[in-house]
Amino acid sequence: MALAPKVIMTWFFTLLFLILLALRLDQNTKWNWFIIFLPLWIFDFLVLCIQLLRIITHIRTGHDRHLEMTMSTKIFFVIGIGLKLLFQVLLCVRLEYKHDLALFYVFIPLWVMLLFGSVRLTPWLVKQT
Amino acid sequence: MRNSGNVQVLADSAAMLFTIKEARRWLGMTVFEMWINAVSLLVFSVVLALKGEGIINASWWVVFLPLFIATGLNAYFSIIVFVRLYVEDLYRSGIMRILWSGLVLALIFVFELLLCKRLENETTVSSSLVMSPLFVMIHVLLIRACQVS
Numbered sequence: 001m002a003l004a005p006k007v008i009m010t011w012f013f014t015l016l017f018l019i020l021l022a023l024r025l026d027q028n029t030k031w032n033w034f035i036i037f038l039p040l041w042i043f044d045f046l047v048l049c050i051q052l053l054r055i056i057t058h059i060r061t062g063h064d065r066h067l068e069m070t071m072s073t074k075i076f077f078v079i080g081i082g083l084k085l086l087f088q089v090l091l092c093v094r095l096e097y098k099h100d101l102a103l104f105y106v107f108i109p110l111w112v113m114l115l116f117g118s119v120r121l122t123p124w125l126v127k128q129t
Numbered sequence: 130m131r132n133s134g135n136v137q138v139l140a141d142s143a144a145m146l147f148t149i150k151e152a153r154r155w156l157g158m159t160v161f162e163m164w165i166n167a168v169s170l171l172v173f174s175v176v177l178a179l180k181g182e183g184i185i186n187a188s189w190w191v192v193f194l195p196l197f198i199a200t201g202l203n204a205y206f207s208i209i210v211f212v213r214l215y216v217e218d219l220y221r222s223g224i225m226r227i228l229w230s231g232l233v234l235a236l237i238f239v240f241e242l243l244l245c246k247r248l249e250n251e252t253t254v255s256s257s258l259v260m261s262p263l264f265v266m267i268h269v270l271l272i273r274a275c276q277v278s
Contacts, residue, residue: 006151014267018267025256025257102182103178114168
């Protein structure tokens with residue numbers, strides 16, 4: 001996919017989420033937090049589908065279509081999306097139903113994701129400078 | 130509490146779709162800046178969880194310190210890059226780069242500042258007003274995407 005459709009997709013769902021979030025935080029609505037996060041659920045689902053399709057193409061043809069992502073990058077992305085989804089679900093559960101759920105449990109998926117992300121970005125850092 | 134939890138979801142919502150190369154082109158950020166952001170978010174979320182659970186009793190300014198530091202470092206880095214480009218006579222790309230990064234960094238800084246003041250109950254602005262820099266920022270990034278592609 002080219003850059004523009006991806007950017008527009010990201011922009012659209014982020015905008016929608018921000019609007020819903022602002023409404024909810026200002027107490028203008030009393031909607032369930034899972035509904036507030038709906039744009040993000042859809043976005044994550046789309047991203048997951050795109051990545052899985054790329055993995056399938058990779059396996060069938062033996063190489064990446066645009067030769068820009070290795071298999072490990074794609075698998076890493078899928079795991080990342082999974083961790084992010086888990087974090088969002090836990091956050092929604094905490095905000096909506098279980099107010100006494102320890103924050104550490106909510107944040108663990110995020111921490112794992114950020115930790116792996118920053119480790120992954122470091123080799124690039126070394127290569128560049 | 131709720132605000133800040135959500136900020137993070139927002140911050141990493143786009144990370145999984147783009148390759149590093151595309152992210153660099155779109156955001157005009159180097160990998161170093163992305164790495165700083167990731168690390169500062171990590172530290173911030175740890176401190177946030179500690180505060181949320183009442184283990185430490187720091188003010189919101191202290192909790193947001195990692196994010197402020199990251200914004201400051203990124204601004205410093207942008208200025209260094211600008212000076213380098215200027216010295217090498219690449220005025221146009223240097224000025225373009227510092228304008229884009231400066232704008233985005235300023236918006237992020239205003240957002241963090243407003244959120245912090247709001248959480249400390251120093252102002253009584255509404256959440257939508259606190260988030261207004263983010264609304265501006267995603268449109269700025271949209272325009273930037275048109276420019277680079």
